[in-house]
Amino acid sequence: MIQKSCLVILMLLLCTALIQGMPTTSRGRCLCRTKGMMLSSVPIQRVAEVEFHRPSSSCDQEELVVTFKRNARKRCLDINLEQGRRIKEVTETRISTVGWDETR
Numbered sequence: 569m570i571q572k573s574c575l576v577i578l579m580l581l582l583c584t585a586l587i588q589g590m591p592t593t594s595r596g597r598c599l600c601r602t603k604g605m606m607l608s609s610v611p612i613q614r615v616a617e618v619e620f621h622r623p624s625s626s627c628d629q630e631e632l633v634v635t636f637k638r639n640a641r642k643r644c645l646d647i648n649l650e651q652g653r654r655i656k657e658v659t660e661t662r663i664s665t666v667g668w669d670e671t672r
Contacts, residue, residue, distance in 0.1 A: 598627035600644035607643050609651040610634055620659040632656055 599621065600606060617635040621627070632645045632652050645652045 598629060598631065599633055599642075600629070600631045603646075605644065606646040607634075608646055608649050610636075610643070610645060614638065616640070618655055618659060620656055630656070632659075 614636050615634050616637040619633040621631040623629060630647055632647045632655060633642050634645050635642050647653065647656055
């Protein structure tokens with residue numbers, strides 16, 4: 569009886585070691601996957617929305633996603649270039665001024 573109990577406990581321990589955790593965010597992975605697909609700049613009058621994503625457990629890089637007015641298409645803006653850096657700074661300033669809870 570003890571051997572069966574030990575075997576069951578051992579199997580449960582092995583199963584828990586093999587189970588992978590669920591992502592903690594709904595994004596699941598990086599939105600801006602390839603560097604070649606990032607835009608260097610965008611005409612700001614055509615932008616409907618800007619989303620800045622900080623590094624998380626599902627993606628280890630900062631991402632800047634712009635949504636266009638005309639077709640609601642989402643594209644990634646290179647955060648290392650001038651326009652991307654400026655938009656990131658403005659977005660971070662708004663988040664720190666408004667507060668985290670109010671931006672959701």
